[in-house]
Amino acid sequence: MSKQSIFGRISQLAKANINAILDSAEDPKLMLDQMVRDFTTSIHDAESAIAETIGNLRLLEDDHREDVAAAASWGGKALAASRKADELRGAGNTVDADKFDNLAKVALGRQMSSENEARAAEPQITAQTAVVEQLKSGLNAMKEKLGQLASKRDELIARSKTAAAQSQVMDAVKSIDMMDPTSEVSRFEDKIRREEARVRGASELAASSLDAQFESLEDLGELSEVDARLAALKAGSPSTPAIDR
Known part of the structure; x- marks a missing residue:
């Protein structure tokens, strides 16, 4: 150059x-x-x-x-x-x-x-x-x-x-849009909510079964009293228990 x-x-x-x-x-x-x-x-x-x-x-x-x-x-x-x-x-x-x-x-x-x-x-x-x-x-x-x-x-x-x-x-x-219902986080949250609902359902079912058992116990108590009064009648005793005055 x-x-x-x-x-x-x-x-x-x-x-x-x-x-x-x-x-x-x-x-x-x-x-x-x-x-x-x-x-x-x-x-x-x-x-x-x-x-x-x-x-x-x-x-x-x-x-x-x-x-x-x-x-x-x-x-x-x-x-x-x-x-x-x-x-x-x-x-x-x-x-x-x-x-x-x-x-x-x-x-x-x-x-x-x-x-x-x-x-x-x-x-x-x-x-x-x-x-x-x-x-x-x-x-x-x-x-x-x-x-x-x-x-x-x-x-x-x-x-x-x-x-x-x-x-x-x-x-x-x-x-990773947290507001996206199709995202992995949303699906995981929905799975947890369903599990929580299942647990609540199981708890309610358990509570309902326990109440039924207590009710059956009360019914058995009433039948036992009836039988006792019937036996008293047969033995010539009054069927109504005396009431304290």
Whole structure:
């Protein structure tokens, strides 16, 4: 991928509207997963391209510093040669004086060349520095977007799990509806009620049988008294017992 396409990708992804993209997605989670992968890959590619761009800028800056240092060095040599020429000329040695003046001129020429190269590199360095800053800013924006994407994905996954858990609870509640007469609980309750009714019926039946037994005992008592009176009559005794006065 070329650096130009990387830079365009940085701008495009940094400006991406996550919510708008998700609104148009059929499956937001799948879309987020894909976007996280795309952003991660693009960030990796962008970091490589930006690192190369920064490296080129640093080379320009190094060359500029060397040119500035060279200009200063040649200026110093030109000054030293010029002073030597003046010294020799003052001593009457014009031949050597001219020789050192020529050396001073060569040094001054080298100085001017280095200065020109330094000046020529300055606009390029300024422009390249601005580009690097823009790229760094775009890369940081991409990383922020990646963080938003990861957070949004985690939020959607958590909400999806919560919704699934709520759905399971609702299904469980529906399957154990206490008001449903066909439910297992209702049938079990009805079975218990029938057993309780049977026990009450058995109790009533037992009580009824006991009353009948007592009634039969009372009847037997009355028959015994009749027999006793009959025996008394036969024996010539009064049939009615005396009443205490």
